Amino acid sequence: MAYNALIVDDSRVTRALVAKTLRLSGIEFGEMYEAADGQEALDRLASNWVDIVFADIHMPRMSGAEMVDRMAEQGLLDATPVVVISTERSVTRIQELKAKGISAYLKKPFTPEAIKETVQKLLGPSVGENTEE
Amino acid sequence: MKEDVQKVLTEVLTEILEKFGFMFADQECEAAEQESDVSILMAEMTFAGPARGTLQLAAPAPLCRELASNVLGVSLPETGKPVAEDALKELLNIACGELVARLFGEKPVFDLAIPTVRGISKAQCRELSGTAGAVRLWVESRPVVAALDVENEVCDAAFNRG
Numbered sequence: 238m239a240y241n242a243l244i245v246d247d248s249r250v251t252r253a254l255v256a257k258t259l260r261l262s263g264i265e266f267g268e269m270y271e272a273a274d275g276q277e278a279l280d281r282l283a284s285n286w287v288d289i290v291f292a293d294i295h296m297p298r299m300s301g302a303e304m305v306d307r308m309a310e311q312g313l314l315d316a317t318p319v320v321v322i323s324t325e326r327s328v329t330r331i332q333e334l335k336a337k338g339i340s341a342y343l344k345k346p347f348t349p350e351a352i353k354e355t356v357q358k359l360l361g362p363s364v365g366e367n368t369e370e
Numbered sequence: 371m372k373e374d375v376q377k378v379l380t381e382v383l384t385e386i387l388e389k390f391g392f393m394f395a396d397q398e399c400e401a402a403e404q405e406s407d408v409s410i411l412m413a414e415m416t417f418a419g420p421a422r423g424t425l426q427l428a429a430p431a432p433l434c435r436e437l438a439s440n441v442l443g444v445s446l447p448e449t450g451k452p453v454a455e456d457a458l459k460e461l462l463n464i465a466c467g468e469l470v471a472r473l474f475g476e477k478p479v480f481d482l483a484i485p486t487v488r489g490i491s492k493a494q495c496r497e498l499s500g501t502a503g504a505v506r507l508w509v510e511s512r513p514v515v516a517a518l519d520v521e522n523e524v525c526d527a528a529f530n531r532g
């Protein structure tokens with residue numbers, strides 16, 4: 238089963254880096270949608286099936302926190318886990334984000350292992366494991 | 371106290387360059403590359419919370435392209451100016467988040483602004499290098515200048531905490 242991911246970050250370098258890391262994780266990903274801010278992400282979510290969202294917090298137009306609020310209002314958070322990947326280091330703000338309903342937080346710069354472990358935890362322990370025929 | 375802040379800034383930049391850009395920074399350079407007409411990019415961002423400040427980071431454009439190439443794992447010809455600028459902004463963004471956490475701890479809430487980037491002249495880069503709180507590192511034999519402007523009394527308090 239291939240999972241569709243949405244990568245939300247105003248940095249095109251980070252979007253490309255996250256997409257590349259996911260592709261190399263051994264987990265089967267299908268579509269990799271990208272958005273440069275929260276509003277663009279909501280537009281992508283409205284028109285595409287997405288299994289997991291990776292989002293930055295500090296973005297122009299609509300922040301990641303506001304995007305999470307909108308997703309909660311639309312009932313999207315139950316079915317679509319949001320992983321925040323950010324330079325944010327304040328434990329107070331990270332706790333606020335967790336209270337809003339994000340599933341995980343990774344600090345930048347992230348490691349490929351951290352992304353893989355997080356995806357496996359959220360989408361299922363067997364995701365990305367090699368299976369012998 | 372200024373020396374302490376410069377030390378932290380140097381440590382943070384060195385670590386982030388290594389982890390994010392797979393580049394190694396030195397504080398000394400035996401054989402700096404002489405590039406007379408190379409363009410220089412400067413990224414800048416502000417932060418506001420218990421203290422306010424600005425972090426600026428300047429580097430030669432070819433180094434920014436190398437940074438982008440390393441981060442994305444693509445060849446240099448594939449990294450154009452927008453990607454190089456974006457890589458420098460992201461390096462600054464990550465460094466600023468880490469720096470603020472190290473200077474003030476992880477409890478306070480800081481608002482980090484969106485980084486901006488622009489080209490600067492060599493004279494402007496020299497001026498930046500000479501400002502109080504600036505540090506200069508050598509990466510791939512090319513100079514990288516970072517300057518932190520922060521409210522001094524708040525910074526002093528941060529270092530005296532605990």
